[in-house]
Amino acid sequence: MQSPSESDASSQTTPPRLFKYLHSDRIDVLEACKICFSSSLNLNDPFELKPPVRLYESDESMWAMVDELLPALIEETLAELPPPFRNQATKRQIESRARAQLLSKDNGFLKILKELTPALHSRFNQVMENRVGILCLTEKPDDILMWAHYACSHEGFVIEFDPESVFFNQRRSAKDEFRHLRPVKYSNVRPSLIFDNADMKAMLTKSEHWSYEREWRMMVDLNDATTVLSVHEKTYHLFEFPSSCIKSVILGARMPQAIRAKFLELIGENSMLAHVSCYQASTDDVLFKLNIDPT
Known part of the structure; x- marks a missing residue:
């Protein structure tokens, strides 16, 4: 599987593939075709959606x-x-x-x-926390750190999405800043959100510490969620998506065999996922890199 890691996240041209890292217990994303758009309260960056105003x-x-x-x-x-x-x-x-x-x-x-x-x-911060949800995707399916941080130390999996799917372009007007994919910029300076213009760069800028993630994001109104769950005093907003926008699934290099078998069974037997390719990540014998090969 060819890695798209050389593409440029600063470009406005949407990459042909985007990826989501997930823990292995999130197999429900594939089963139910619902994915979480996170409130800033549930994200690991304390600066998220909190620009100077x-x-x-x-x-x-x-x-x-x-x-x-x-x-x-x-x-x-x-x-x-x-x-x-x-x-x-x-x-x-x-x-x-x-x-x-x-x-x-x-x-x-x-x-x-x-x-x-x-x-x-x-x-403003209160409104952002309660109303704005973010789906974070990346251009890179083979980043060792992201597999460690977001895919349960390589025991999880990665979903490859088709950015051309209508799910990722739900703008209600040409000026709609939400409901479509946007590239994240990286900077050492926090841009301000300025109310006398329509510049959204403050909502799409993160510290350079996160630049390795090469993130693309989609923001939505959390009130539009398909399902709302409360788990351990946190609220999660799930949005239904068409199974057709899944292109492939990559299983982690450390995924336990029993869980791997469950994924393979789901992808092999669910007619809604018949078009989905399945890949296996493994550690390279010579380099500090991951190889991604068909299962």
Whole structure:
């Protein structure tokens, strides 16, 4: 099986194959064709979906917005005054007082924004935790660390998905930032989520420590889950997917024989999985690498 590990996750072109590492006890993903989209509370990265929050990209953009809104506010104020006071001198006075108020250190616009930001940040984090689910996939089926971390120390398995499946492209409009696959970027700097533009890079950026994962992700509204489970005080949201988007299954190099037999039986006897190829991972005799061969 050819590894796609040389493809570039920074490209917007979706790779021809994407993979999900799983523990061996998650055979239910194959049996029920339901997969978990995780809340950030259940992910191992404490920075996940918790970007710094800013209302405006810069002071310049903030004041540009003020300058855009101020003329209309001044005209509204003038319209409320008696006719004799509706003149240019009064208009200049109103504008001068408005700008002085906005710049006031005690109760000006900047002070109000500064006070609002922590509350806004807290509320944003709460909404992200409760509403946004992430499915994390990777370009690499043969990464030794990911087999160790996410596939039960090589006792688990990997599912190969077809990124072209309609399941991975459920956008409701051209501007929909959710319900389709996106590449994750890696950086040492945490990008801010800025409310005065539609840039989603803060939701798609992780520390460079995670760059070996070469992740692609799909975000959804957890309220759309097919099934919701509570296990050990954690909540898991399962989403049904068509079996046709599974291309292959790779069994781990340390998968116990009894569990391996169960997987082979399921793939061999379930008509919904008749198209699925099955591979076996094994350790190379010379190099620190995994070989992935047909079973």
